[in-house]
Amino acid sequence: MKTVAYVGIDYHQSFLAVVVLLEGQPEPIDRVKLPNVPKNLKNYFSKLCERYFLKTCYEASSCGYVFYREMTRWGHSCQVVAPSKIPKKPGDHVKTDFKDAENLAYQFRNGSLSFVHIPSEEEEAARALIRCRRALKEDCKRVKLRISSLLKSVGHVYSGSLWTQKHENWLNQVSLLPMLDSVLMEYRTQRVYLENRIAELDCQIEALAKTEKYAEKVKTLKTLRGIGTLTAMTLVGELVDISRFPTAKALMSFLGLTP
Numbered sequence: 232m233k234t235v236a237y238v239g240i241d242y243h244q245s246f247l248a249v250v251v252l253l254e255g256q257p258e259p260i261d262r263v264k265l266p267n268v269p270k271n272l273k274n275y276f277s278k279l280c281e282r283y284f285l286k287t288c289y290e291a292s293s294c295g296y297v298f299y300r301e302m303t304r305w306g307h308s309c310q311v312v313a314p315s316k317i318p319k320k321p322g323d324h325v326k327t328d329f330k331d332a333e334n335l336a337y338q339f340r341n342g343s344l345s346f347v348h349i350p351s352e353e354e355e356a357a358r359a360l361i362r363c364r365r366a367l368k369e370d371c372k373r374v375k376l377r378i379s380s381l382l383k384s385v386g387h388v389y390s391g392s393l394w395t396q397k398h399e400n401w402l403n404q405v406s407l408l409p410m411l412d413s414v415l416m417e418y419r420t421q422r423v424y425l426e427n428r429i430a431e432l433d434c435q436i437e438a439l440a441k442t443e444k445y446a447e448k449v450k451t452l453k454t455l456r457g458i459g460t461l462t463a464m465t466l467v468g469e470l471v472d473i474s475r476f477p478t479a480k481a482l483m484s485f486l487g488l489t490p
Contacts, residue, residue, distance in 0.1 A: 236260075236283035239335030241328045242290065242298055243267065248328035251279065252336040259336065262329055273305055280307065288339050290314045290331075291347050299349060316345040350471045357439060358468040364432040365465075371425040378402075378418045385411065433461070440464050 234253055241248040251261040265271055279285060288310040302309035318338060338344050387405050389398055407415060440449045440460050445467060452463035476482040483489040
């Protein structure tokens, strides 16, 4: 039977710092810095796999799950670690690539790590679509604030409800200096563009919600008061699989609603 090798990886876009720790051994047997090139990585882990049963892990980051999916395709066990839940010693502020990788290997062997749920590529794409819509909505809010701030700074304040047709008519009649008028038109053009893009994304999300993968989940969530298609898809997109939470408390903790 092969010895288990716990492999801690400090993953970067251009390289990987790898530390290999065997079951029952006090010190790592290998520390290596590898270029982040699939061929090189595949060769290294394949040779390591000939001698040991590999259990690899790395921290979740903005690099996504590309490396996880590559390792899975190559037939290796791989876990993605939740960075905020890695145990840390008080006062230990020194960070190096190999130290981080070594810490992951030791913590992995000790069973002290928490792992994130890996969405499928389709689920990740759906979540990106929903987040894109949310980002555009925030951009639109900022543009509206710029419009209001610009007009307020030159003494034009609308007393009614903002962003209604009456407000639009009022904006059309505001008299400004030529350069300020150009600025206002630029902001208003941005706002119209963003609102059109948001409407287009809403249509895409609505269509996605009707597909076989999401229809039943969305339908169930919409039975709750105040939840429409967009909110339901946001919940499904972020949680991916609600059954992975063993209790309601675990779900609320994940959402940050309870300690």
